[in-house]
Amino acid sequence: MPYDRAGSWSPEAGMPAHARADAALIHRLEDDLRDHMATVRPARYRHSLSVARTAEQMALAYGVDPLLARVAGILHDWDKVLSPREQVDLAVRLGIDLGVDMDLVRPLLHGMTAACHLPDRYPDLPAPIWQAIARHTVGHADMTPLDAVLFVADGVEPCRRDVPAVHEVRELVDARAPLEDVFWSSFRHGVSYVIATGRYLYPGTLDTYNELVLRRGTTQG
Secondary structure, X not given: OXXXXXXXXXXXXXXXXXXXXXXXXXXXXXXXXXXXXXXXXXXXXHHHHHHHHHHHHHHHHHOOOHHHHHHHHHHOOHHHHOOHHHHHHHHHHOOOOOOOOHHHHHHHHHHHHHHHHHHHHOOOOOHHHXXXXXXXXXXXXXXXXXXXXXXXXXXXXXXXXXXXXXXXHHHHHHOOOOHHHHHHHHHHHHHHHHXXXXXXXXXXXXXXXXXXXXXXXXXXX
């Protein structure tokens, strides 16, 4: 059995050095998330851990770095502990400008704000993590595989209700459909939800939608 330096059995003691370092990073970030979120937003805390594990599983299936996916999942909703007013104020202080009244796009801001200020707290984490976090609320016409994994995992993790739109995306994931198709399904269902509920649709989201439609050649039918 593997033992740690104190003589206690540890499943990580027998791991290669890089695997131990990865496990230590995950534990550190999960501990930080618990201290930051578990008391004030327990449901969001459970969601974040669930997204992280779902993203890791998707990453393994789609040839994406599973460590980056899990870390992005752990941190993606970090700023959800803030009140709506605090989220808007933070975005303004960070110089985020979406070209519209910030109160109209407040639900989109937490990914962008986290991606702006968390690198100061975690300077050892690579830039692709922050891009995926910034894009998980708005999407982008040029999503990387990591971006797409986090975006989809956020919508299909097991804590989400199995409504028809979510069920469809989960089936695509289970069938190992091409990642770009899985992202497209998740993204367009998100747009449909905003429209169906009569909410404000950020013009940048519409631009992304139209660009993806043109690229996919789905302008007809």
